[in-house]
Amino acid sequence: MTNEELLLERLARIEERLEGVGRVEKQLEVFSRPWETLTDLGKDLSILMDPAAKRLTEELVEVEIGFQLEDFFALLKRLLPSLKYLSWALEQMENFIDWWADMEPILKVAVPKMIDRLDVLEQQQVFKIFGKLFSGEMLQFMDRLAEVALATRLEEAKPVGPVGLLWQMRSPECRQGLGVLLELTRALERMRPESAAAS
Numbered sequence: 001m002t003n004e005e006l007l008l009e010r011l012a013r014i015e016e017r018l019e020g021v022g023r024v025e026k027q028l029e030v031f032s033r034p035w036e037t038l039t040d041l042g043k044d045l046s047i048l049m050d051p052a053a054k055r056l057t058e059e060l061v062e063v064e065i066g067f068q069l070e071d072f073f074a075l076l077k078r079l080l081p082s083l084k085y086l087s088w089a090l091e092q093m094e095n096f097i098d099w100w101a102d103m104e105p106i107l108k109v110a111v112p113k114m115i116d117r118l119d120v121l122e123q124q125q126v127f128k129i130f131g132k133l134f135s136g137e138m139l140q141f142m143d144r145l146a147e148v149a150l151a152t153r154l155e156e157a158k159p160v161g162p163v164g165l166l167w168q169m170r171s172p173e174c175r176q177g178l179g180v181l182l183e184l185t186r187a188l189e190r191m192r193p194e195s196a197a198a199s
Contacts, residue, residue: 160168168174 169178
């Protein structure tokens with residue numbers, strides 16, 4: 001083999017090696033790009049790290065003033081025996097959530113119906129009647145009626161016939177009481193339904 005052929009053969013081998021190196025460089029570029037990104041991120045973090053560390057140190061100094069390790073252990077001692085209560089409370093919360101999930105559809109139907117029923121009662125003036133029943137005048141009347149009933153000696157009551165009734169009517173108290181009774185009797189007529197009163 002001549003020197004020229006040897007030289008050409010060496011050059012061909014060198015070119016093959018250079019091509020292999022080029023392929024390796026291309027493969028390394030794929031890995032080097034993320035590395036460059038991480039390097040840039042590290043530089044950015046290193047710039048931010050110093051102020052963040054100072055701030056964290058300041059905050060920890062403020063916490064250290066009001067925090068003692070003994071307090072943490074005292075809290076831990078109290079918390080550990082109470083874990084069963086905490087667990088029970090969480091179970092009750094789950095039960096309440098389940099109950100609410102069951103009740104919500106019922107309430108969506110029941111509440112409008114209840115509002116409609118209250119509206120009907122309002123139109124029938126039931127609430128006005130209750131308001132009048134418990135007004136101040138009604139309470140005074142009931143108090144006076146109770147006083148009269150308590151002051152009456154029923155054990156002293158004697159049978160009275162028509163003549164005895166006429167005899168008792170001589171007293172002003174009986175005539176006044178009879179007048180009150182007649183007024184109440186007249187007022188009872190208003191309790192009849194309107195349809196019956198019209199006929």
